[in-house]
Amino acid sequence: MQLDGENTFTSMGPQPFAGPAPVFFVGTYDSHDRPNIMAAAMAGLCCTQPPCVALSVNKTTWTHSAIEQRGAFTLSIPSSEMAGKLDFCGLASGRSESKFYALGLTPAVGEHVDAPYIRECPMVIELLVRQAFSLGAYTQFVGEIMDVKIRSDCLMRDGMPDPAQLDALTFFPLVGEYYKTGVFAARAFAIGKTILRVEST
Amino acid sequence: MQLDGENTFTSMGPQPFAGPAPVFFVGTYDSHDRPNIMAAAMAGLCCTQPPCVALSVNKTTWTHSAIEQRGAFTLSIPSSEMAGKLDFCGLASGRSESKFYALGLTPAVGEHVDAPYIRECPMVIELLVRQAFSLGAYTQFVGEIMDVKIRSDCLMRDGMPDPAQLDALTFFPLVGEYYKTGVFAARAFAIGKTILRVEST
Numbered sequence: 001m002q003l004d005g006e007n008t009f010t011s012m013g014p015q016p017f018a019g020p021a022p023v024f025f026v027g028t029y030d031s032h033d034r035p036n037i038m039a040a041a042m043a044g045l046c047c048t049q050p051p052c053v054a055l056s057v058n059k060t061t062w063t064h065s066a067i068e069q070r071g072a073f074t075l076s077i078p079s080s081e082m083a084g085k086l087d088f089c090g091l092a093s094g095r096s097e098s099k100f101y102a103l104g105l106t107p108a109v110g111e112h113v114d115a116p117y118i119r120e121c122p123m124v125i126e127l128l129v130r131q132a133f134s135l136g137a138y139t140q141f142v143g144e145i146m147d148v149k150i151r152s153d154c155l156m157r158d159g160m161p162d163p164a165q166l167d168a169l170t171f172f173p174l175v176g177e178y179y180k181t182g183v184f185a186a187r188a189f190a191i192g193k194t195i196l197r198v199e200s201t
Numbered sequence: 202m203q204l205d206g207e208n209t210f211t212s213m214g215p216q217p218f219a220g221p222a223p224v225f226f227v228g229t230y231d232s233h234d235r236p237n238i239m240a241a242a243m244a245g246l247c248c249t250q251p252p253c254v255a256l257s258v259n260k261t262t263w264t265h266s267a268i269e270q271r272g273a274f275t276l277s278i279p280s281s282e283m284a285g286k287l288d289f290c291g292l293a294s295g296r297s298e299s300k301f302y303a304l305g306l307t308p309a310v311g312e313h314v315d316a317p318y319i320r321e322c323p324m325v326i327e328l329l330v331r332q333a334f335s336l337g338a339y340t341q342f343v344g345e346i347m348d349v350k351i352r353s354d355c356l357m358r359d360g361m362p363d364p365a366q367l368d369a370l371t372f373f374p375l376v377g378e379y380y381k382t383g384v385f386a387a388r389a390f391a392i393g394k395t396i397l398r399v400e401s402t
Contacts, residue, residue, distance in 0.1 A: 051217035087393030192288030
């Protein structure tokens with residue numbers, strides 16, 4: 001993809017954009033032991049040894065209090081047909097209603113941490129909070145991964161998940177849209193080996 | 202998507218997984234003022250006010266030294282046809298060769314920060330490092346977004362980017378594959394409003 005000399009960039013200023021971002025249901029128990037879920041688009045791996053996820057949560061949310069109190073959370077990964085349920089979680093608060101109940105989703109008890117996950121999601125991560133950093137209006141919770149679970153009917157390829165079948169969602173911030181991720185592009189740590197260096201041609 | 206009572210989860214243990222993850226070229230100048238790029242799959246928005254990105258970088262990398270020295274980096278977002286070039290950057294080190302040159306990519310001088318970006322990428326983010334946290338084998342650099350740029354030929358919809366046209370890549374950790382993101386799923390902050398609460402039916 002070579003560009004001609006005329007190509008230029010348009011500046012949009014300091015917008016809150018990086019993406020496309022993965023989206024998750026964040027599962028917690030609140031101070032009344034009620035299971036709650038929040039939609040999150042600011043989370044991702046931040047360390048592999050030990051395996052940790054950084055999750056940014058607005059300080060005003062019900063989930064923020066719950067994570068502070070329990071020191072644990074789960075991430076349940078939605079498939080693309082769950083976009084409506086995920087989006088609903090971004091529009092309602094666990095302070096005033098049970099989102100599990102409203103959405104007909106089933107809270108499952110975490111095996112390793114004091115937090116519930118969603119039984120209808122194809123993949124789930126259980127996390128213990130190890131650190132917390134204040135970042136402006138957010139707290140970034142660094143959770144150590146205690147377990148990754150795959151719904152048995154999504155297991156393919158000798159015990160590994162099949163991303164095409166999971167078809168997880170990503171969120172594109174500036175335009176406010178969800179996109180599907182089920183279309184294969186290339187194998188990692190492999191396609192790069194086929195690149196011919198410019199100097200060798 | 203209701204499940205029957207038989208559905209179960211298979212535990213994979215504490216794997217380094219959260220995703221699908223966005224991928225970026227991280228652009229820096231090294232101590233010899235040479236432009237360098239690294240492939241990153243551990244980065245994303247961590248705060249919207251001010252707009253900040255958290256980027257985890259292995260402490261052994263050439264890019265880690267560069268970010269520490271210059272206090273700045275860029276993120277250039279590859280479209281799906283750049284998967285090979287991105288993957289190459291994960292296999293080679295700027296310590297021993299110029300990846301810009303090897304890949305035939307053009308370093309452009311950052312407008313707002315002391316770091317280069319890739320002229321051939323459809324979207325670019327310029328960042329100033331505000332904080333750095335040690336997380337195991339990684340440092341997490343929190344960069345404040347100084348500017349988001351879109352290549353003019355990718356601008357659509359009244360000055361906004363078109364995610365379907367950009368078709369950015371995501372990385373699925375456990376299986377080591379890149380997936381395309383150009384297929385629209387739903388509008389955010391909208392499709393959730395169409396959900397009928399269980400109790401209201």
